[in-house]
Amino acid sequence: MKIACWNVNSVNARLPNVLDWLSRARPDVVCLQELKCEAHKFPSEEIEALGYNCLIHGQKSYNGVAILSKFPIEEERRALPFGDEESDEQSRYLESIISLPNGTAMRVICVYCPNGNPIDTPKFDYKLAWMDRLRNHVTNLLKFEEPMVICGDWNIIPRAEDCFDPKAWENDALFHPKSRQKWHELLNLGLTDAFMALDARGHQYTFWDYQGGAWPRNNGIHIDTLLLSPQAADKVRAIKIWRDEREAVKASDHVPVSADFEV
């Protein structure tokens, strides 16, 4: 089975690209970030027509996450615990249980981590606190010892070789030592980064800014990936960054990332 992750930067502005890619890639499960719309404006009919069940956590203008599944899907929660009301106003988290054809189940989680810029503002504090809340929750989920996949736009550049020009990111929330520390704390719970397990090359970007000719210069960053519980890591077989999608007309600034699992 194929599970994918894609920040679409407005699902309605991107609808032709999304439908086209779903038809070609035929993923079984897709986690979408940055819907930029409320649930009632999500293009459910068009996506259902391709055989997907849609679980949507929308928000007007900003954020918004969804999980598409060809298999039966049930919502587990749509907010991280350990938070305050202000944090939960932002639609950045969606957790589901998907029933697979072989009779087993998989927990699939879609996350859109806060950007956090500029640093030295409450936005950066919010990013760090959000990562703490996620780590606390994942700590509990790992106790189930079940297949679990967390797909995300993590808004964190893990390594210097995950960007074109590390110097340009020195004072950015995506590459700040505190952000990367949160990333390591999360992974050190026992999660496997699917890209690092199966590829691990540097300069395999998933995002290129619209500004400054970043795409033609290949000035990108690697910030989208799938994190796996040990039981999911046992089953992962391949990872793919759909780089060519960045070349499309009206492309998102992120490209899809997919992982193939045995069964």
Place this chain on the structure above:
DNA sequence: ATGTCATCGCGTCGATGA
């Protein structure tokens, strides 16, 4: 630093976020 894009509002562009 900025060769951009998307949304909203009571608007026909500016503010905002990325």
